[in-house]
Amino acid sequence: MDKRVYFLMIVSFVIGMVELIISGILDLIAEDLHITLGQAGHLITIFSFIFAIASPILLLMTSKIERKKLTLISLFVFLIGNIVTVFSANYSILFTGRIITATSGALLIILCLVMAPSLVEAKYRGRAIGIVSMGVSGSLVLGVPLGLFLGNLYGWRAPFVLITVLTVLSIIGVYYLMDKVDPKPGVPLRRQLATLKSQKVSFAHATTFLYMTGHTVLYAYLKPYIQSTTGLEDSWIGVVYFLFGIAAVCGGGIGGTMADILGANRTIMIAIIGLGLILLAIPFTTPILALFLIGLMIWGMLSWLISPAMQSYLIETSPETSDIQQSLSNSSLHFGIAFGAVVGGVVIERASISLTPTIGGLFIVLSLLTAGLSIRSRTTNLDHNQKIVDQIKA
Known part of the structure; x- marks a missing residue:
């Protein structure tokens, strides 16, 4: 390297x-x-x-x-x-x-x-x-x-x-x-933006937005969630955040390696399925501290594992506009963070903080659907992009 x-x-x-x-x-x-x-x-x-x-x-x-x-x-x-x-x-x-x-x-x-x-x-x-x-x-x-x-x-x-x-x-x-x-x-701006007309590209960015929304619905309010569901003292909450962060660091490296070995599309699907399952399972782990910490670390790893695979996926999809695609993916991620925080706040105010992992898991399920739609269009995407480019030139 x-x-x-x-x-x-x-x-x-x-x-x-x-x-x-x-x-x-x-x-x-x-x-x-x-x-x-x-x-x-x-x-x-x-x-x-x-x-x-x-x-x-x-x-x-x-x-x-x-x-x-x-x-x-x-x-x-x-x-x-x-x-x-x-x-x-x-x-x-x-x-x-x-x-x-x-x-x-x-x-x-x-x-x-x-x-x-x-x-x-x-x-x-x-x-x-x-x-x-x-x-x-x-x-x-x-x-x-x-x-x-x-x-x-x-x-x-x-x-x-x-x-x-x-x-x-x-x-x-x-x-x-x-x-x-x-x-x-x-690459001309019109040609770069034209790639968003491709379902493969647009659904990929939607996937990033949705899975990060689901992640943030819980993560933005993780401290009060831990306090209300586990009764852990403040000193333990610092440990929880540290363990989550360590897992997130490992996830970024593992995601890049998996994308190279297994392929970006397979890595994305594996990570999203795992992330959805672990978020939906977290409410059942809170009574047992060790089980909760294990689940939290798996969540941390999977939440950051997807990003490098998605970046590789976009490079493969539209190599000529890969820079702008990675930039738009980064924007989708940050919009997901902002929207997830809003959704989590509404859930807490209108329902209960204990529901945040479940609501987050539902957004992950939606991201699985958009990821599948994007990957299914793989065989026709490049031809579609080229037709768009040809239309612009004409």
């Missing part, structure tokens, strides 16, 4: 920390800036929304720029956003810092995802994507607990000081360790 792929994993880890680290220190931010907890929560909302919207747009706008140069520029903007965050004197400035980091971070993550498979042989493509995904899932393991630890010791700005230092090191590393990566030949 090309060593540069592992460096891209580190960059993705740093970017992922900014998105996730703030959730554990919202109360500290609210107290320091004299705002409500709800207003502090908007700092997460705006980040996720921009992350979902910005990556495909920025990828198209920067399609002709050499990738190492573009990565350095994006890292500098990301650095500025973190410096603004660290020195924020009020909520408005902090909000601005989040917008800057979200916009540059969205482009950086998708750059890592599209560069990684281009640096390795075709047979290692899935594994390369999986390694980059491990960087994001790795930030899941360390982001929240590290933010809590540093925030409680030194204040809410301390985690962002650490990220600022890591960003500077990333800039140095990219400059000295990364070779130039030429952009792929430009």
Whole structure:
């Protein structure tokens, strides 16, 4: 495996920390800036929304720029956003810092995802994507607990000081360790968007949206779910999150390897079926702690196992527009996170928090249907895409 792929994993880890680290220190931010907890929560909302919207747009706008140069520029903007965050004197400035980091971070993550498979042989493509995904899932393991630890010791700005230092090191590393990566030949926007008329592509993106929605319906409210159904103390909840994160990191790597060995479509179906079954089974595991922890780790692994397989699937489906497809897949994932959090909130308010894994499982079942529809159209998809392209040219 090309060593540069592992460096891209580190960059993705740093970017992922900014998105996730703030959730554990919202109360500290609210107290320091004299705002409500709800207003502090908007700092997460705006980040996720921009992350979902910005990556495909920025990828198209920067399609002709050499990738190492573009990565350095994006890292500098990301650095500025973190410096603004660290020195924020009020909520408005902090909000601005989040917008800057979200916009540059969205482009950086998708750059890592599209560069990684281009640096390795075709047979290692899935594994390369999986390694980059491990960087994001790795930030899941360390982001929240590290933010809590540093925030409680030194204040809410301390985690962002650490990220600022890591960003500077990333800039140095990219400059000295990364070779130039030429952009792929430009594909007209109309031709790229035309691929969405293909059922294979559109159902693939729908699959990403639905399975991440199902995952988030429970994960966004995992702490209160654990407290209400298991009675675990707060010290144990930290252990639960850590175990989930470890499993998620492993899942990203396993998913890439499975996609290379078994094929992307088979890996996607296996992972979705497993994810649906484990979410539907979780309510029956809560009376027995050991069984619940095992189920939780299987859930964590499967939730991140699908992503690298889906990225490989989209590359195989539409190689000429693979960059934009990966970017749209990333957007679908973040929209799923946002929508899942909303659905979970409605379930808690209108019914019971104990129903969140069941409702999440139903969304996974829907994603299984869309995945099947996408895979079934495999034999005719490329011909269909070509007809669309020919119509546009005419």
